[in-house]
Amino acid sequence: MFDRVRTYIARFRTSTRAEAAGGSEKRAHNLFEAASDYVSARAEDDQDRxxxxxxWVSPEALSFGVSELACRAVIALARERDESPRTVARDLLGLPVA
Incomplete structure (x- = not known):
């Protein structure tokens, strides 16, 4: 089972697309780089970024990367706050404590 997950992740890490700017060189971006840039741009309300x-990557890869980034962020905040990841996630979304 873990081999399938590793294969899935590896496939999306190497997924690339050419930059649209007038025939410039292709630059390889991995899914985590795409996710971090996408999320930071969204936080700053920068539609162009x-x-x-x-x-840079397929929509599926971007979704996976954003999900992984969210998970890691919640874990980091939970450790920093000395709270459970569930409590932190619910607090970030403005949900009542369960």
Whole structure:
């Protein structure tokens, strides 16, 4: 089972797309780089950067990367706050404590 997950992740890490700017060289971006740029652009409400980052990898890879980034962020905040990841996630979304 873990081999399938590793294969899935490896396939998306190597997924690349050419930059749209007038025939410039292809630059390989991995899914985590795309996810971090996409999320930071979204936090800053920068639509141009969001569009650029979303073109670097497939939509599935970007979704996986954003999900992984969210998971890691919640874990980091939970450790920093000395709370459970569930409590932190619910707090970030403005949900009542369960």
């Amino acid at each position: 969001m569009d650029e980052a979303s073109g």
